[in-house]
Amino acid sequence: MLFAVVLFFFSGVVVDARYAANWTSLDARPLPTWYDEAKLGIFVHWGVYSVPGFGSEWFWWHWQGQQPPDPKCVSYMSKNYPPGFSYPEFAPQFHAQLFDPHQWADIFKASGAKYVVLTAKHHEGFTTWDSPFSWNWNAVNTGPHRDLVGDLADAVRNQSLHYGLYNSLYEWFHPLYLIDKKNGFKTQEFVINKLLPEMYNMVVRYKPEVIWSDGDWEAPDTYWNSTAFLAWLYNDSPVKDTVVTNDRWGAGCACKHGGYYNCKDKYTPGQLPTHKWEKCTSVDTYSWGYRRNMRLSELMDLPTIIKDLVQTVALGGNYLLNVGPTAEGTIPPVFEERLRGVGAWLQINGEAIYASKPWRDQYDNTTLPIWFTSKGSTVYAIVTVKPPKSIVQLSSPKTSSKTKVTLLGNPKPLAWSPLHPNAGLTFYCLSFQKHLDRPGL
The missing domain is CATH 2.60.40 (Immunoglobulin-like)
Incomplete structure (x- = not known):
């Protein structure tokens, strides 16, 4: 209890300024005040990986990327799918036929969260919106045949919550990325022809107030053109005055550059940091995406979540709590129960948390x-x-x-x-x- x-x-107001495409200038930008006052956000990992629902959202990599492959993933596929079945064949099964964005938004509102961050694209490269740079590998061309990012944006904002998007910079198996990687990241075919056009389009189209960047660690920020993108985001984008960003913009950037710091997944500092930070963690302690094989003992219980939230806020951080919906588009009841429990606690004790x-x-x-x-x-x-x-x-x-x-x-x-x-x-x-x-x- x-x-x-x-x-x-x-006994932070954002100022009118132009930011240059370098870390000294970008890091001097004041953090929009809404973010620090919000304290609690909901993270949502949802994509093609929700269809196999096994192991984690890294299923494709563990099955066919890493060497040697994870024997558990190999066994799962051999027992449940025909020989030669490929990961992209999961996409048409990502139906999201039970997805009700207004129901999701109601749950998020009831949790006491003030912002929601949805995966627009994870490392598998599949976009949950109609990206013109991800032909036939997005939620409108296949699977749900629906703009999941846009539909949830409308519902979340209707509940007066801030809306953000997670975006992976890299993609495990994209041909252009693999070419750049082979060239030691001295070429930028993937960045110029895929990543940056897609990110600009995503921001202009959906106006996210959080950009949760990830997948940066294999290459330096100069490869990703991170500072140029952030300068545009802070100076000229439609969310220039309200958007907040994290610190995952290139190898070595974590805990050093960006709007607020993540440092690493489930990061908890030992003492009060001097810079605004966020702890991202998941109700399912083994995965961010939905797992069919999750067990109750592997989930954070409500008292643990609240204690974690309290410690994070006391140390100046925000708490981003993740749930993984099913491929059908439902939030498992055990996750909903946790979120509503946090909200019930905040109804009484929120004065000690918010702002x-x-x-x-x-x-x-x-x-x-x-x-x-x-x-x-x-x-x-x-x-x-x-x-x-x-x-x-x-x-x-x-x-x-x-x-x-x-x-x-x-x-x-x-x-x-x-x-x-x-x-x-x-x-x-x-x-x-x-x-x-x-x-x-």
Whole structure:
């Protein structure tokens, strides 16, 4: 059970600028304020890999790319598909016939998330929109015969949520990419003829407010022409004032360049970073895409998700929680249950999360694990385990006669006393345990 205690102690706007195509200039761009205030986003990995639904979204690579191939993937194919079956043959089976974007958007809204990031293209190269640069390998020419990116964009924005798109820079088996790779990335046939035209088209068409770049690590940012693209994005694109980007723009860029930092999947810093960051993680701890063979024990439970969210926000980060829909276009009920559970907790405790800032001390473990957030003179102490009794001690706060302590969801002030002269406090109340047992906590 997790809850937030409010301690009342009485004691970024984007500027108009032109950015040059270099990291010194691009990194100086202020992060649009909506992103830091949002705190929680939903990540959605959905593509052709959802059809085999085995192992992970890297199924094609594990089956036919890496050497030697993953024997589990080879066995899965030999047992369930005819000899000679190719990965592209999965695309016509990606029907998405049960996809209801408004239902998805309702779930995302109920989760308490403020933004949604959908995979427009993963490393397999299949686009979930009608890319003119991905002929017959997109969701309109085959499979659903539907603009999945556009349909979800409308539904998400109708719920007043920000909409973003994940885009992989590289593609495992694209012929032009393989040529450039063979040439040691001294040629840019893939970048000039496929990647950049597609990205420009995607931004102008869908106006994403998050561009979640990936697949950058095999080549430097100079190969990808990353700085030129970002300069256009920040200066002249239709989302120049609101768009945010991550740090995956070339080998060595992670945790160094970009709008906010991912650093690595499921990244958790040991201390408060000096730069805005985001933790991306998945309800399914083994995969980002849908897996038919997932087990309940392999999923994050609700208390774990909330604790992870709290720690991330206390350390100044945003939390991007992933779910993988089925090839039919449904969000598995176990994922929906997790998302709605997070939303129920945020309905009571969201004040301690949204638009909050890290406090001078982020963590207190005097008697219980407690994370702090703040807004001005208000400090939120988020207790991440159920106390053995209705008494909690905090060593960090500096108190005075004007200090007031309340429990979110309960308007009555809590009785408290100093732990030390002018420092720390002990608070307690008879209704404390009853509050912890309320639904959604």
